[in-house]
Amino acid sequence: MKTRIHTYSSQEPMLKVNAFIVEGADELVVVDTTLTRSDSLALRQQADALGKPVAGIILTHGHPDHVAGTYHVKQQQDIPVFAVPAVKQLMQDTEQVKHAQWSGMFGEEWIPQWSYPTELVNNGDQVRIGSMTFSVMDIGAGGDCDANSIWLLEDENKAAFVGDLLYKNNHTYMNDGGILRWLANLETLTPALKDFHSFYVGHGPVCDIRDFGKQREYFLRYCSAVLKNTNGTGIFDDNSRKQFEQVMLTAFPDYGCQFMVGLSADRVGKELTGIHQH
Template identity: 40%
Template sequence: MSSNGDTDHRTKIPKIHIHSSGESGIFANAYLVETENGVVAIDSTLTVSESKSFRSQLDNLGKPLIAVILTHAHPDHVAGVTNLVQSSSTSIPVIALESVERLMRSTEELKRSIWGPIYKEEWISKWTYPNQLLKDKEEVTFDEITYRVHDFGAGGDSDANSIWILEKEPRIAFVGDLMFNGTHSYIADNHLQDWLKNLDKAHGLLSDISTIYPGHGKPGSMELIESQKKYLIAYSDAVKELSSGKPKLTDDTKKQLTRKMEEFLPNAGLSFLIAHSSDAVAAELASIK
């Protein structure tokens, strides 16, 4: 309770709530940006259980959902939209880059065919697609907070990646899977070189950002960019050495790669991704010789 006129200013600074999924939700983050009159969700989790728990976290705030913003099209970030919006009484804007929406539409069936049999009843059977599409550097405003999207194209962990910046001091950024913090990275979509270039681009864009909210792991600052670069370079060097220029690793060299990267990033989650990404990276490295 302030009488100096600061109250209005302070109450308009958003409060960020993190939903960190468990291992079965691939440790994916989704976020709730709470302002005075409502809540904007950034991403939406993977499974039925996680997305319902994310919705409960929203309901506990006692404020309406006013929009959902998506960073990229991978299931661990977009599948949960269906459960997130279905109990809202009004139609909720679901916002993404055009490229992210296209990628969701073109990959939903493929992802279902691969992961549905593994996740069974936890797989969300019908995705909810974005209904408001933006282009690079366009913005949306909710409850007096402006969210601007930056199109990073391919290179991050998917074919279409974006960074969303809240244009309000102190400025913060949601970077999706351009950065993983404290887990192994998914590098199976053939864009390791583009990803490294994008991290340099992100360095310029995020230089005055106070907090970076990644797609997996704890929030941080600019050091997240450097540690992601170091991880990708270590991974790439290890694959280069073990593949001897061939576009695939053997079962044995995949095991060696896993050991190497577990040494590089000890006690980190998602170590199954190390072998999972290896052939894609070997093929990419072989193709640029």
């Protein structure tokens, strides 16, 4: 049978994160695992409804909304969890901080125990999971955190699971990682991935290669607005922050995750003006 890709979009209203179930002839591969208790259990329920065992879990990057649900998707089964080493390292470095930061907000929906990658893979590896083969691209810090990877399914689907490299029709989280490295990755990866048909992203609908250009345009508009509204200083006051947010919301009126516009402004301003970040 042709490999089928099923999308699970979370019911958690703030981030609306995606996870994916790749259905092969006899098994399933889950790509990313959502944030909350309810969503991760619903993701596993959707997988179980397909009537095939989960042969593996892939984690594209280390942010909680993509890795926290692994504990419930595994359900204490001996399911291998695949990731590049930097993803596991970032999870280890940030787990306790994230628990402290977010557990109060999410309450019983917060998952207090993370399940870590068990199978570490490297850039350029071919990873066989059941009947499916994925090619791994470790793209480093050029994304919305310091540990990002792309997983390529090079069968007739020509599908790329890109995590948060692209945000389709959503404002972008830029408070971790680096905007300039991200722009460089988009530039480098566009020709490298031009033959892939579908790009499965962490937030928003399935993309195509044109969305690499749209993401670059968003970043350039964002960076320009940061500098213009701070008179080139990268430092906001209350008034300039409101003006900046209004510029971005007006430019992209239909985009979701509107709270992210202001959330990343200080970090981007510091990077663009070379202000030392601790």
